[in-house]
Amino acid sequence: MRFVAGARDAGSRARRGTLHTSRGAVETPAFMPVGTRATVTGLTPADLLTLDAPILLANTYHLLLRPGPDVLRRVGGIHGFMRWPRPVLTDSGGYQIFSLPGDRTITERGARFRSYVDGRPHDLTPEASIEMQAAIGSDIMMVLDVCVNATSDEGAVRDAMERTHRWALRSLAARKNPAQALFAIVQGGVVPALRRQSAAFLTAHPFDGFALGGLAVGDSRAQREDITGLAVDLLPSALPRYLMGVGTPPDLLYAIGCGVDMFDCVLPTHLAWQGTAFTSTGRVRVTRGANNAADGPLDASCACSTCRTFGRSYLYHLFKCSEPLGPRLLSIHNLHHYLQLMRDARAAIDAGVYAEFARARLAEIDRHEHGEVRA
Amino acid sequence: MRFVAGARDAGSRARRGTLHTSRGAVETPAFMPVGTRATVTGLTPADLLTLDAPILLANTYHLLLRPGPDVLRRVGGIHGFMRWPRPVLTDSGGYQIFSLPGDRTITERGARFRSYVDGRPHDLTPEASIEMQAAIGSDIMMVLDVCVNATSDEGAVRDAMERTHRWALRSLAARKNPAQALFAIVQGGVVPALRRQSAAFLTAHPFDGFALGGLAVGDSRAQREDITGLAVDLLPSALPRYLMGVGTPPDLLYAIGCGVDMFDCVLPTHLAWQGTAFTSTGRVRVTRGANNAADGPLDASCACSTCRTFGRSYLYHLFKCSEPLGPRLLSIHNLHHYLQLMRDARAAIDAGVYAEFARARLAEIDRHEHGEVRA
Numbered sequence: 001m002r003f004v005a006g007a008r009d010a011g012s013r014a015r016r017g018t019l020h021t022s023r024g025a026v027e028t029p030a031f032m033p034v035g036t037r038a039t040v041t042g043l044t045p046a047d048l049l050t051l052d053a054p055i056l057l058a059n060t061y062h063l064l065l066r067p068g069p070d071v072l073r074r075v076g077g078i079h080g081f082m083r084w085p086r087p088v089l090t091d092s093g094g095y096q097i098f099s100l101p102g103d104r105t106i107t108e109r110g111a112r113f114r115s116y117v118d119g120r121p122h123d124l125t126p127e128a129s130i131e132m133q134a135a136i137g138s139d140i141m142m143v144l145d146v147c148v149n150a151t152s153d154e155g156a157v158r159d160a161m162e163r164t165h166r167w168a169l170r171s172l173a174a175r176k177n178p179a180q181a182l183f184a185i186v187q188g189g190v191v192p193a194l195r196r197q198s199a200a201f202l203t204a205h206p207f208d209g210f211a212l213g214g215l216a217v218g219d220s221r222a223q224r225e226d227i228t229g230l231a232v233d234l235l236p237s238a239l240p241r242y243l244m245g246v247g248t249p250p251d252l253l254y255a256i257g258c259g260v261d262m263f264d265c266v267l268p269t270h271l272a273w274q275g276t277a278f279t280s281t282g283r284v285r286v287t288r289g290a291n292n293a294a295d296g297p298l299d300a301s302c303a304c305s306t307c308r309t310f311g312r313s314y315l316y317h318l319f320k321c322s323e324p325l326g327p328r329l330l331s332i333h334n335l336h337h338y339l340q341l342m343r344d345a346r347a348a349i350d351a352g353v354y355a356e357f358a359r360a361r362l363a364e365i366d367r368h369e370h371g372e373v374r375a
Numbered sequence: 376m377r378f379v380a381g382a383r384d385a386g387s388r389a390r391r392g393t394l395h396t397s398r399g400a401v402e403t404p405a406f407m408p409v410g411t412r413a414t415v416t417g418l419t420p421a422d423l424l425t426l427d428a429p430i431l432l433a434n435t436y437h438l439l440l441r442p443g444p445d446v447l448r449r450v451g452g453i454h455g456f457m458r459w460p461r462p463v464l465t466d467s468g469g470y471q472i473f474s475l476p477g478d479r480t481i482t483e484r485g486a487r488f489r490s491y492v493d494g495r496p497h498d499l500t501p502e503a504s505i506e507m508q509a510a511i512g513s514d515i516m517m518v519l520d521v522c523v524n525a526t527s528d529e530g531a532v533r534d535a536m537e538r539t540h541r542w543a544l545r546s547l548a549a550r551k552n553p554a555q556a557l558f559a560i561v562q563g564g565v566v567p568a569l570r571r572q573s574a575a576f577l578t579a580h581p582f583d584g585f586a587l588g589g590l591a592v593g594d595s596r597a598q599r600e601d602i603t604g605l606a607v608d609l610l611p612s613a614l615p616r617y618l619m620g621v622g623t624p625p626d627l628l629y630a631i632g633c634g635v636d637m638f639d640c641v642l643p644t645h646l647a648w649q650g651t652a653f654t655s656t657g658r659v660r661v662t663r664g665a666n667n668a669a670d671g672p673l674d675a676s677c678a679c680s681t682c683r684t685f686g687r688s689y690l691y692h693l694f695k696c697s698e699p700l701g702p703r704l705l706s707i708h709n710l711h712h713y714l715q716l717m718r719d720a721r722a723a724i725d726a727g728v729y730a731e732f733a734r735a736r737l738a739e740i741d742r743h744e745h746g747e748v749r750a
Contacts, residue, residue, distance in 0.1 A: 038692065042699040046680075067667065067692045075670050075688065083684050292442065295450050305421075309458050311450065317413065317442045324417040324699055 001140065001181035001208055003240045003261075009348070011355030013232070013259040016346055019240055021087045021139045022179065023079070024054070028240065028261035029345055031252070031338045032057040032089060034269060037066065038082040040335075041269050042328045045084045050305070051335050055086060055139075057264040060132050061093030061100075064122065065115045069135035077137020089264075090138035092129045092171075094164075094185070094213070095245070098147035108163065110144070126170040134177060142211065143171035145185040150219035157189035164213075165201050172205060181208035183242060189214055190223045192230055199234035209240040212260075216246045225254050232258045249278060249341055250365055253358040256345050268334035273327040275319045278337040282368035286330065291316040304336035376515065376556035376583055378615045378636075384723070386730030388607070388634040391721055394615055396462045396514045397554065398454070399429070403615065403636035404720055406627070406713045407432040407464060409644060412441065413457040415710075416644050417703045420459045425680070426710050430461055430514075432639040435507050436468030436475075439497065440490045444510035452512025464639075465513035467504045467546075469539075469560070469588070470620070473522035481521070483538065501545040509552060517586065518546035520560040525594035532564035539588075540576050547580060556583035558617060564589055565598045567605055574609035584615040587635075591621045600629050607633045624653060624716055625740060628733040631720050643709035648702040650694045653712040657743035661705065666691040679711035 006016035019026040033040045033048065036059045040048060048056070058078055067081070075081045078088050097104060097111040104113035110125030126144045133141040144167050146160040164187045175182050184207040188194030202210060212231050215224050228243060232255075235241050242262035243255050252263055268278065277284045279299035284291075286298070297307040298315065306315075306329040318326030341361075348357035381391035394401040408415045408423065411434045415423060423431070433453055442456070450456045453463050472479060472486040479488030485500030501519045508516040519542050521535040539562045550557050559582040563569030577585060587606050590599050603618060607630075610616050617637035618630050627638055643653065652659045654674035659666075661673070672682040673690065681690075681704040693701030716736075723732035 037696050037698060038689075039696075039698050039700045042703065044684075044700065044704070066696060067688065071667065071688055071692070075686065081686075081689055081692075083689075292446065309419075311456075313442065313446050313450065314413075314456055314458075317446070317456075321412045321414075321441060323412060323414045324702070325414045325419065327699070328417065328703070329419075 003209065003238070005237055007350055007352075009257075009354035010352040012257040012358070014256050014345070014349045014354040014358075015237075015259050015261070016349045017240065017261050019055075019087075019261075021181075023085060023087045023139055026054040026087060027346055029256045029342055029349075030054055030262050031342045032262065032264040033335050033338075034264055034266045035082070035084075035088075037062050038078050040331070041273065042324070042331055043335075045082060047332065048084070048335075049086075051332065051339055053086070053335065053339060055089060056084060057089050057091060058136065058138065059093065059096065060090050060129055060136065060142075061096035061124065063090075063136055064093065064124070064132045065117050069132055072135045072137070077135065079137060087139040088136070089140040089262075090133045090136050090142060091244070092133070092142040092144040093124050094129075094142075094145035095147050097124060099217075106146070108166075110167075126167040127174040130171050130174040130182075134180065138180060140181045140183060140209070141175070143168040143182065143184050145187060145213050147187075147214055147217065148189065150189050150214060150217050150223065152189065154189075154191055154194070157187075157191055158194055161187040161189075161194055161198050165198070168202060168207075169205065172207065183207055183209040183211050183240075185211045185213040185244070186231055186235070187214050190219050190227055192227070195227055195231045196234060199231060203234070203236055207239075209242060210235045211242040211244050213244050215243065216251075221251070224251065228255050228260065229258045232260055249338070250362055252338075252341065253345070253361055257354065257358050265338075268338045269331050272330035272334045275326070275330070277330055278334050280364065282365045286312070286315050286326070287319050298333060299337075302333065302336065303340070304333045306330065306333040306336075378584065378613070380612055382725055382727075384632075384729035385727040387632040387733070389631050389720070389724045389729040389733075390612075390634050390636070391724045392615065392636050394430075394462075394636075396556075398460060398462045398514055401429040401462060402721055404627075404631045404717055404724075405429055405637050406717045407637065407639040408710050408713075409639055409641045410457070410459075410463075412437050413453050415706070416648065417699070417706055418710075420457060422707060423459070423710075424461075426707065426714055428461070428710065428714060430464060431459060432464050432466060433511065433513065434468065434471065435465050435504055435511065435517075436471035436499065438465075438511055439468065439499070439507045440492045444507055447510045447512070452510065454512060462514040463511070464515040464637075465508045465511050465517060466619070467508070467517040467519040468499050469517075469520035470522050472499060474592075483541075485519070501542040502549040505546050505549040505557075509555065513555060515556045515558060515584070516550070517558050518543040518560055520562060520588050522562075522589055522592065523564065525565050525589060525592050525598065527564065529564075529566055529569070532562075532566055533569055536562040536564075536569055536573050540573065543577060543582075544580065547582065558582060558584040558586050558615075560586045560588040560619070561606055561610070562589050565594050565602055567602070570602055570606045571609060574606060578609070578611055582614070584617060585610045586617040586619050588619050590618065591626075596626070599626065603630050603635065604633045607635055624713070625737055627713075627716060628720070628736055631724075632729065632733050640713075643713045644706050647705035647709045650701070650705065652705055653709050655739065657740050661687070661690050661701070662694050673708060674712075677708065677711065678715070679708045681705065681708040681711075
């Protein structure tokens, strides 16, 4: 993997870049649709190519439990398994160990937990995570990190950060295949001094990119923005910067303005399955009664196949009948919305007008949502 | 609508035909995928065009309750609503009145029942069914009929048949738009004398086609085959013959050999959502453990996009994870299987070898299924 930093915006810290991988180039800023279990819920790889998704995210923890490393090795990794020809980034499972219920013990060695599939015990150590990511064959691997709630006390946040650092070095040592890039994860909660310390420690080691972890887990939007703005500046400009698990379109607009290159978030697909659409004027609940009387597209300014083909009253009908075509059509729309936001952002940076672009987009969303998206 | 009867098979009563409609021609024998609520579960019209489905079936009863006639009239009927450019046949709701739970009263006038959506009372009379089918704008409408279990006593079967006849004439009188074809439904359970009487009565009136109703509702495969063979011969050869709600691939192979032109059945889509695939060698449960160790296609001789793209271990994974892409990919496969069976049957009739073709296909299925599909 090779990252080439490109044009910088005139009025913000936003920047363009290109991530070159053996499976194609990813123009940044880039959004990665989430395909946790080697499937972006309800969509085929052909759908995702039509949407021009440049890269997908999958999850080491879930793929470890099902289908497991043996199947993945046999079929040539996740690309052969799900038939996706473009790059894949795998999260390490650190966030799942932190967030999923069930008894697990985390020691210096790693996490031990029972499979939710068959109850069998598993060890997820930094080395085991890298071994599993090797079986998955992802183009970009993430180190196993230790997550805590952003609202935890400073001592707990510091302990988690320091263990994250030790695990990052073990992950780096465990990597065997240099063709798989490895990103480290900066932790430190919402404590500026800890974020500085974490960035300083990790950037002293030869990782291929750096992520900001531990955000959007109990922090406010203002805290998230402050930490993002602070931490991005601490990362080397020659390498890609990835803000993990964030966020809403306003979150993305802000973070791009800070110089973040990569994003992933479950919101576009999760909210689609719940009947909520992202539109140019904010969120729309498809099941609102008014949509039964509206035959125009969900978003008249949207060029996705859902908006070009179907009317609101039909989408309303599908959701009211619990027909699975509804979430499928809305997933297409929401992912297109996110991917188009990235295309528009890249064009604005290229034109040197990103700051004005982001301000206008935020104003349009906020005007319609009345601050609803603020966490 | 205009039906042109084509070549007849040399060794069976199978026949080719073409149903000309204002929305395109349907080559017969034809299978109609079921899109009860203006959606073939999980699939887009584009998917169905890729499968080359020539015509869909939708349901008057369900569309009456949701979205209702007002929405359908506003958007130009079901074609505008679901964006399907090819013909649609609507079942009248007779079968739903018979089969759905909940209190309903059926009198000579029609059926009265409460909506499962909002509890509001509805009258479904022969005239109301035609009015709703006019709002739907289907290319082929069905008369409202009275269904009973095939195992009901002869008196009940006779009463239902006679009321079906009176309702058929009321439906014919209620039709206002001659561009919408209207098919009558031959009833009479598994009693040969009643089937003869029903066919004689209905074929004396100017319907555009004739269906066999009341089969696959408690009858055995042998009874169904006997009645199909008997009843098809009683129908005019110049008009299309439609066997409603039937059935498995062996059922279709048998009925085509009797001279049936049209079919619909929920099996390919329903079984797909339950994880069962139709293949050239019979049914396959995708969730069988052996599939986790098999990376080849579901059916090596199948040309559908699912079989050309994905392996069994991936389909197994999707179903084990309850991922909606699994049923979607299996629906594509199962519908392709049914539609390809029809294409193959038409080619065999054209070549005058349908009897041998059907025998070979049945033997292949029976050999693998060991009689499993026999009801």
